Amino acid sequence: MVIKARIRSLWRNVVHRDQADQELDEEVRTYLEHLVMKKIGEGMRPEEAQRSARISFGGVEQVKEEVRAVRAGRFLEDFARDVRYGLRQLLRNPGFSATAITIAALGIAATCVVFAFADAATFRALPYQNASRLAAVTMADLKNNPNRSGVSVPVFLNWSEHAGKIGRFAAIYSPLKSKSLAGGREPMQVFDKQISPGSLKLLGASPLLGRDFLASDYRASGTDAVILSYSLWQQLFHSSPGAVGRAITLDGVGYTIVGIMPPNFLLPESSAAMEPACWTPLVFNAKQKSAAKDHSLTIFTRLGPGTSPEQAEVALRAIALPILNPTGARNRSEWRIQVTPLIRELVHQWRSILIFLFGAAGFLLAIACANVANLLLARANGRQNEIAVRAAIGASRGRVIRQLLTESAALGGVAGALGILLAHWGIEWERSVLPQWFQTANFEQMGIDPRILAATVAVSFVVGIVFGLAPAIHVTRIDLVESLKQSSTSVSLSKGRWNAQGVAVVVEIAFSLVLLTGVALMLRSFLKLEAVHPGFDPDQMLTMRVLMPKYRYPKPEDQIAAYQQVIQKIRVLPGVTDAAFVTPLPMAGINGTVGLPAQPGMSNAPANSKLGIGFHVVSTGYFNTMGIQLLRGRLFTLQDTHDSELVAIVDEAFVDRFWPGEDPVGKVFYPDYPKMKPVVHVVGEVDSVRDLQLWERPRPELYNPFTQHFFAAFAGSLVIKTRTPASTAVAVQQAIHSVDPEAPVSRIETMRDVLSLSLAEKRLYLWLVGVFATLALLLATAGIASTVSYAISRRKHEIGIRMALGARRSSVLFLMLGQTARLVLVGIVLGAAGSLLLTRFISSQLYGISPTDPLTFVSVALFLGLVSLFASIIPATRAASVDPAETLRTT
Incomplete structure (x- = not known):
């Protein structure tokens, strides 16, 4: 009842203030009349009684002010009066106000731009329903390979069946090799990501056009359903709604388009480097269902209500252990299951740059606050007489400080509005300077949403209080007598x-x-x-990614012959001095590695695990084309075929690491190539190159000839030395398509662009x-x-x-x-x-x-x-x- 009465009083005093004042006047008048009549009854004359009543009552206006001071809503009334006064002060000094507002707006705008960047890098990068419950699930063999890895098919199926309330699971299989897509305007290289049933539903995502995969799409006999990414839909069909139902082929296999995903959709493990992409159903065969050592699946989960990541880790490990360490196994591993919320992964990924940007914006905002505080201190000195008069007539120091802080908060509010406008332009500029790999939907849609707007408004008013606090405290430390003696211009x-x-x-x-x-x-x-x-000559160097579709060249010899035919055609083009094939292309952001186990005769090799070393497959002429110097031995020749002994060329960093001070030519070692354990003979040593980043020291590199057949299924890049890269690009594409019209070509750029x-x-x-x-x-x-x-x-x-x-x-x-x-x-x-x-x-x-x-x-x-x-x-x-x-x- 008390609360209801306070609310009614607040409503009456704020909304119907005039009526409340009239009632107060009536009460005061009635009380004075009653007091006068009482004194007359005591024997006073009317004039004396009226005078005595007014003396005993006190000042009428003072009493009214005391009553108003204890009314509900008085704070709001004073605040509104202070705001009006503060805005009048801003309008009264337009030059000062414009300067202070502009300075504060710059600091607020910088903070708002950083808020938008952080939002795009983290929350917008997870365009899923209730993204805070989504987590990635990884495994690590602490005994043999402590690095995090994917999950095997048997473990995933066991989790899906027995996890219960722990959560729901989805699996993604993302082969690193791209596929050849036909059915659009021209052949393309795309990444086919295979997803388990219910993956999109688990994320809370649905196609923009068409439908999700049905249970019938996961039949064991094969599937012909495919969902396209938004960017692929734009490139292939110019955003035509009629694309749904159209037929395409992936590596020669026919598919029907059943859906188009929204522009901001990426799977949790995806990156802009893996675009354009499409999705097909992930169907396991009998062999995969028993392949406990093949940890190639990316797993994510939506945790159940009340389940923490730590609880999920313990439960999932217990479910997986019978598969990971079966009864009777001689080498039992120590497995760790890690459940990491996706938002934590993103924050960790962006942590350094966000700290950096927030620190820079914070410093700029502090400088702006100090600058505006300086201006307010200067203006406060000119108002010293005004403040002294207020104090002399009874205003407390706290009341004066509140008035001054309200003025500065009003200034901060106006600066915030201007700052938001400046931030909008700043975000547009920021979007225009983002590098290519930032151009994903979350950054393209970077802007000021309600959350960022609310944060910016809060910063604006906090800033207003901060830069107004010091002037308010200092200006109220006054000597009344001295202040009233001096004019505002002489202080x-x-x-x-x-x-x-x-x-x-x-x-x-x-x-x-x-x-x-x-x-x-x-x-x-x-x-x-x-x-x-970088260790090679990037000038006058044209590169492009090309894929000879494996379905058209089932035999490795045929694929090798096609690549060699393309290289020969390119070498005779006008302006071309040399051409070669390489995979992966140096400095292109692709980490090509191969394992190197410990073996006799190699120093500094790991004792109990495999060391990942750089790995490239190249054609003859690659080192001459790239300007990489031969130090010892020989380069690859056409005689290095699948019928001859396996050969390799190593770089100087490799020799320094494993054979320091020795001649590597003629040495033999045993790299851990996929699906085979070959004996490799070193035939040459070349200069080291910077393969991944310019700021990293050259790592040990191993080169193999692409003419040795077990490497032939790779897509790769052509490197072309030419005096006119721009005009040569069209001629090179024509040469490629003269050999195979269905060979997709992409990422046409100069080596300087790559760097x-x-x-x-x-x-x-x-x-x-x-x-x-x-x-x-x-x-x-x-x-x-x-x-x-x-x-x-x-x-x-x-x-x-x-x-x-x-x-x-x-x-x-x-x-x-x-x-x-x-x-x-x-x-x-x-x-x-x-x-x-x-x-x-x-x-x-x-x-x-x-x-x-x-x-x-x-x-x-x-x-x-x-x-x-x-x-x-x-x-x-x-x-x-x-x-x-x-x-x-x-x-």
Whole structure:
């Protein structure tokens, strides 16, 4: 009942305030009349009784104000009044308001852009229903191979049957080899991802057009149903709805399109590098159902209600152990099952860059807050008389601070609205500079949704309170008598308030130095990376991915002959100096590896497990085409066929690792090739190349000739040395299709483009942090200039006296510059200390340079110091040019 009464009172006092005031007036009048009549009854004359009643009652307006102060809703009434007053103050000083709002909006916009990026990288990357319950399930043999691996078919089927309330499971099989797709405008290479029954339903996803797979699509005799990705649908059928029901072929096998997935759909294990893609039903044969050692399935689960990942791990391990360690097995392994929520996987994947970006945006926001606080401190001094009058007539310090904070919050709210508009443009720019492998649906749809909007609004008002707090506290520390004696134009900065403005400048300089140091380190690192020689000659080099469909070349010899025919046709094209085949292409982001077990005669080989080494299959002429130098032995020839002994060429890093100081030519070793244990004879040694990343040291590499048949089923890349890469591309495609019209060709680019793409991530980070650092520098420069200008305006009288007493203009100039220099020096010292502590967090992004590089630190400090002094020269020069007589007359 009490709560209901309070609500009714709140409604009446807020919505019907005029009626409540009328009732209060009536109550006061009635009480005074009653008091007068009582005093008349006591023998007073009417005039005396009325006077006595008013004296005993007290001031009528004071009593009314006391009643209003205890009404429900008084806080809302005061808040609304404060907001109206604050907005009037903003309109009364449009120049000040525009400057403060713009500065705060820049900091808020930067934060909003980072919010949008983080949202796209994590939550938007999981476009599934109740994604927080989805988890990846992996296994690890702690005894023999501690790295996480996939799951075998028997274990998956056992989990699906016996897991019960633990969760529901889905399996994905994603062969690394692409397939040849025919049925569209031209042949294409696509990745066929096979999914178990109910996979899409488990994710809460459904096709944009058409239907999901039916139980009948999983018949053991084979299936002809396929679902296309959105990008594949666009490329093949120009987004035509009539694509559903059309026929296509994958490696010569006929399929019927039954559905098209939405544009933002990716399976949990997918990446943009595996696009375009299609999905077919995953059907297990009898052999696969008993293949307990083939851990090729990717498993994800939707955990049941109340089941934690830790509980699921224990339960799934118990179910799987009878299969993993059957009774009577001699070598029993120690298995670990790991259930990892998908959102945790994504956050871990993006952790370093998100920390980096949020840190940069936080520094920029802090600089903006310090800048606006400086402006508010300057304006607060001009309002000292107003604040003194308020305090003199009874306003408490808390009430004045609340009023000032409401004004700053209103400023923050307006800045937030402008910041959201700027963030929209910033997100558009950010989307335009994203590298190719970022161009997935979650980043293409990056924007300001209700969650990001709510977070930005919250930041705006928090920022408003933060930059208004220091001015509010300082301006209310006043001496009433002194403040009322002085006019608003004669009050000079008190020592405390000067310190507050000085602290704001120091904060701006320190944070700017941290950002600039980070950018300078990243820039120097990036320039060093661009100068790294990859170990081959990327100039005038054209590359393209090509696949000779296996269904058209069932015999390895036929496939080899087709590739060789293509290479010969390309070599005679105008402008082409050489051509060759390789898989995988160096620096293309594909990690080609082969296992190397421990064996006699090789030093530094792992004792109890296999070491993954780089592995490439190449044609004759590859090393000459790429400009890779032969150091010992010979290159591959056409005589290296499946009828001859298996041969290999190793690189210098391989020799240094396993045969240091020895001649590798003629040596024999036993790599762990798929499905066979061959004896390989080394026939040559070549220079090392950087295969995966420019910032990584060359790893041991093993090259095999593609003419030795057990490698022939690979798709690969053509590398073509040509003086005119752009014009040669069309002729090369024609040469390929003259050999096989159904051979799909994709990823046509120069080797320089491939290298540039390998640095795209670091280039993006440099761009983003560089923008933040540039804005920070501009804000810090503006803050210093405004602080010096304000200090000069407040000390104009003092400067006039100094010059009237004979001070030279140069001494006044150096006085003002000296004060700025002291603040800048303190800021640089603090910023350098902060940089020493924080730059270690970006050490993983640096190459060839220490995160505490002295040259970078000194250069950035000198640069920021010079910029800061330059920002103060103009106002300081203006101070030295004042007319003493005019100044003393007007102050």
